[in-house]
């Protein structure tokens with residue numbers, strides 16, 4: 001059977017260490033099952049692919065259908081976990097250049113505080129039929145709240161009382177300013193479940209609604225996640241590659257490799273790197289622990305960071321994600337004059353050369369002393385992306401538990417927020 005994801009690596013672990021991980025993983029797995037692991041109240045994503053009801057899926061699709069009909073452009077407002085998952089999957093599964101005519105354009109706001117960005121966004125959407133999806137689990141995050149205030153004013157001026165048909169909020173069921181606004185102004189809304197933190201929420205309405213609006217097959221995405229959930233349900237590292245990946249990372253950390261670079265050769269996968277960075281960075285980076293998650297888009301970055309990876313400080317390991325099958329390809333044409341000397345490639349396609357470049361890179365980095373993990377993904381489609389999401393969510397959680405940290409909080413992020421409040425003299429903040 002061809003597995004949707006396979007993991008290869010050539011690291012040599014001592015038997016003692018391997019046995020230690022085998023035992024630790026078993027214990028943690030059973031603690032997760034019993035709900036006694038750190039932050040266990042936020043393990044809701046674990047069974048989500050099985051638990052999302054047909055009713056909820058239908059209502060997401062129905063609302064998406066309405067927005068698709070009403071709007072040629074949809075602005076999705078959110079930051080962090082309320083933005084990265086949807087954008088990662090949308091970019092991974094959309095054509096590079098030309099959208100299908102029935103798919104609205106989906107653009108993002110609230111992930112930065114650039115006045116230039118919002119001003120130009122307002123100019124860009126003017127004259128187009130617009131809808132807005134505003135997402136914030138807490139309902140109080142400053143960056144998206146500011147973007148929404150500006151977009152809401154714009155939408156109210158433009159659409160008057162019918163604005164409620166064009167705005168959808170996704171937030172906590174009862175807490176936060178966004179929930180209050182949704183009730184007060186009468187927007188359609190969805191709930192981010194209490195048991196799922198932002199960075200694990202891509203398979204809830206947080207990711208599913210914007211993706212359905214963009215024309216992504218969310219049922220296939222969930223089908224992949226559901227199969228992954230089944231495939232990675234065992235506590236045994238030997239037959240659970242999500243746990244194997246978690247253990248390998250922790251082994252490498254013990255060996256002094258404290259930076260992981262996620263590397264891929266598919267440009268449309270690059271936003272997924274950003275989702276992965278938040279997932280691992282916020283889940284593990286606390287109590288003075290954690291592997292720093294970085295990412296490179298090859299071959300572009302072979303011509304920038306490649307030098308460092310090859311010969312810089314030896315504290316990096318690399319995880320390659322390779323898609324075996326992609327839909328389109330382009331042959332290298334034969335040239336009669338061969339002025340560029342490339343005729344030796346003319347029996348090959350671009351994707352074949354991309355694959356050779358991947359192998360050449362892995363070999364070079366291996367020679368350079370960079371430990372490698374190689375994840376091969378069967379196909380570049382919604383099913384496999386859903387599978388991969390679940391793979392990383394589970395391995396990230398296990399990896400954080402192996403470090404003995406709570407995977408589901410992010411206390412450090414509050415520090416800068418408090419400083420902003422002080423500097424901007426927010427009422428109630430301590431000066």
Ligand SMILES: O=P(O)(O)OC[C@H]1O[C@H](O)[C@H](O)[C@@H](O)[C@@H]1O
Nearest residue numbers: 080081082136137138141198413
């Ligand atoms: O969804 P929100 O509550 O607006 O939060 C958006 C983001 O805010 C902060 O950056 C947190 O550290 C993230 O974990 C969260 O995803």
